[in-house]
Amino acid sequence: MTIYGLHVDPALLAACAGILVLLTIATVIGFILRASVNTPSASATIANLNQRIYAWWVMCLVFGLTLAVGPTGSLVLFGLVSFLALREYITLVETRRADHKTLFWTFFLFTPLQYVLLSIKWLGFFIVIPVYGFLFIPAAMALAGDTQSFLDRAAKIQWGLMLCVYCISYAPALLVLDIHGYGPDAKLLLFLVIVGQLSDVLQYVWGKLIGRHKIAPNVSPNKTWEGFIGGTLSATAIGTGLWWLTPFSLPAAAAISFMITLLGFGGGLVMSAIKRDRGIKDYGNLIRGHGGMLDRMDSMIFAAPVFFHVVRFFYGL
């Protein structure tokens, strides 16, 4: 399909139109709810809901624009996401004065390097952080000479790189993945993001509507069995219905969607556990209503790498 001389993938266009419709419906519902609640606690929940919906408009717009620019746009976007996520993470963990130079290289060498390697389609990006980063960090720290809590500090920095840079970078890595009769395609990234994020949203919605039984009260008091089951099943249903965005058959789309939702749940739980350990509620206040970048990316951190490898194993060239 060609619009104003620009080649546009009709499937991609349909998916974007679907997202616009969904956002519009959510916005209308938000307006109606705001007018109809009258208790203070309910209106606080609705105010937060409306903030979240507004932030979704902004996030979808930014994501859509970078997808339109092409792979470079998505690589720059996710590179920035990694940087901001790592910044929230490192601010949260305890570091010592001697870690300063190690942290500098973490932010300004390994983070950009990961995305530069992706942009030149060198699949060695799989090993740079887990091998070279893993060895570089303790070596740089040993050179700095401070041995107090050495193992703790090295592990925390390595974790930050793995979670915020390595795992997140698997999402735009889908744009350089060659697949039989499908090619590198933005639709695959869109599919992962839609199913993963909708699973978060639907778990929240089901939890708010009928949530009673807490899954892990010590880790995340807002996660309930009702929210988990309702959210994962409905997100899986939507993901199955979006099979036409992907190279998957209908049953495969169902299985992979279900896998994305389960992994996303795991990511949310783990990132919550870190927050509880550090005694905070949100990673930051970058995205109004949602918290920080890590609060929004927690499910993606777990879903993106496994999704990438499953697709590569079963469909890759």
Next chain:
Amino acid sequence: MNDRLLADALAGVARFVTGAQVTWIAAPAPQQTVFFANHTSHLDFVTLWASLPRRLRSRTRPVAAQDYWEHGMRRKLAVDVFNAILVPRREHGLADADPSVAVKTIERIAREMGDAYSLIIFPEGTRGDGNDVAHFKSGLYHLAQHKPGVQLVPAYIENLNRILPKGEFLPVPFISRITFGQPIFVDAAESKNAFLDRARGAVCGLKQR
């Protein structure tokens, strides 16, 4: 005019680089104010200044150490762009300097404030390690005596020392936090040391968690 633009641009850069999250416990008031804060990094005064509302920024002057900001580019930045009041460093504390010079310095600061300008000062006098707030030098007390109607607003700066600690020149992008507290005033009956302890307590009390 260009200096004004440059100042706004630098404020934007400082806010971006330091990711400063700003909290006002009492809403910022338009009246003349002395902002006083803990001191941990060269980024402190730019970041604190940048986190003020724009209308207050143009009327707020930092008090900075003459020995550090006196020459070349630094002077241009401090004096022309930020309209800083440069003071000789030892005289931040009256006790350990020639009292007559110190009194003159305080008088000069009070004069330069006039009835329009607010100030940013770091009463510790030198940068700390970011963990403990040192005892306050007495300049804040004497200034408050000279300007009894001016409100004194404490601020706690967190993490700027992690971004750029003493002795480093490459920054690490931590998220910093600046918390502004309730204004305080000197009580007529209060001794110098009691006031300085209370002022220091007001800053320390803003530390989160």
